[in-house]
Amino acid sequence: MLKNRYIYINLIFDMGKILNRPIRVLVAKVGLDGHDRGAKVIATSLRDAGMEVIYTGLRQTPEMVVNTALQEDVDAIGISILSGAHMTVFPKIIHLMKEKQLDDVLLTGGGIIPEGDRTKLAELGVGELFPPGTTMASIVDYIKHWVTENRNF
Secondary structure, eight states: OOTTOOOOOOOEEETTEEESSOOEEEEEEBTTOOOOHHHHHHHHHHHHTTOEEEEOOSSBOHHHHHHHHHHHTOSEEEEEEOSSOHHHHHHHHHHHHHHTTOTTSEEEEEESOOHHHHHHHHHHTOOOEEOTTOOHHHHHHHHHHHHHHHOOO
16 A cells, blocks of 8 residues: 555546646736736646646837747747737737747737737637636646647647
């Protein structure tokens, strides 16, 4: 009998698929937007849901975000934006992701983004964008579902 021994096997069972490692998510604040409480809440919620979270902090550039995503081998990038610069930030990040061949990495985010802009960004390849008031469970479920359907582990 193995007394006081615990073996932690890092498997996630979701959507009928087995992931052999935790989902890795980069959470970032781009530009001069200094409001980071929401990003920290999201980062904590994703961590509590079993994901590995890399939080870059404030005042990141799109280049810094994409380079960090590449270095950290993330499955998803989540951008928190309240500054109104979403129509500049998201297209720049998606462009850089394509340049770096991060075609199987989800770009998602949230903040104050009008519905019409969310539609335009989706046409560029940006994933779901979550407005204030979205439940943490729906964000976690979306990321888990997207990763299990689109990443090859």
